[in-house]
Amino acid sequence: MARVMVVDDEPDLRNLVRLIMEKKGFEVETAEDGEEFLSKVDDFGPDLVLLDVMMPGPTTKEILEKLKEKKKRPKVVLLTVVRFSDEEKEKLMKIGGVVDYITKPFDLQKLTDTVSQHLGN
């Protein structure tokens, strides 16, 4: 069973996404910020991470750089209300791990389609 980690500081959204992912048959773990995520990621070993960009604590770049050091490196889908330039997106892609962006507010079907697509389901 593929493992998905949901990292978002909005509890309602985090729980909603968790429910949807569980319903899709994924094993799910959540974290409310980057620090909690980094403390849980080794134990849980996710295949894919849904990572909110606007959270307190470490920056997205710092989180991605920490993930780079991991043995099992998950795919990362960024969830964001932020509009980036193409150059900024490329910079994050270069650190590695980022496979997609989903703009908030997002369509739930699009979210599940994106996750399924990257997990090969």
Place this chain on the structure above:
Amino acid sequence: MEESHVIQVNYWKELHKELNQTIGKLRGLVLLTHNSVELEDVIDFLNKVRREEFLTLLYVSLINTYGYINDTLEKHPLHSKRVFVVDCVSRYISSDLRDTHKCIYRDPPRNLDEMKNLILEGIEFAKPDMIVVDSLSQFVNFSMPKDEDLRELYRFLSSLRDEVMGITLDTVILLYDDKLGVMKKLPTLFVDTILKLEVIRESPRWQE
């Protein structure tokens, strides 16, 4: 069945014929509600505002990075306006950012008091004639308003008028994303103008 109560009644005036005149001369404290997430729609609107004057504009961004704003402005130029930016989002992504002569990077304000201080810092930086705050939706939800949030908003709007606006800086446009729901409480007494920007997009029929 519970009895429902009227919370607010809004009268809207269809202004199409007068719209260019109203927007063309826009001044004061303005609430611009909109249904669009696209910056280009805001730029189209700003291009209609006082287009005969050369204005310095300060854009306080809680949604778009400076890089994205720049890219969009290259494709959709803002005529007769010099733009400075306070970027409150890029620090979420990276901490190694340096201020430039066109943009300062700051942490996002946690409340409207911090937003006012950020605006005052932006005024020192850019000496603007006009300020655009994108967006107020981060602090208040007019569809589910909490008394405390509304009180904070009214205090913020009053302080904009008393401490921020003056002879040169006479226009502050506050954007609000109305996709959050039906707006039950609007700060009608605290702003000079409320405008609604409605963008309707449709895929071309041949794509169906």
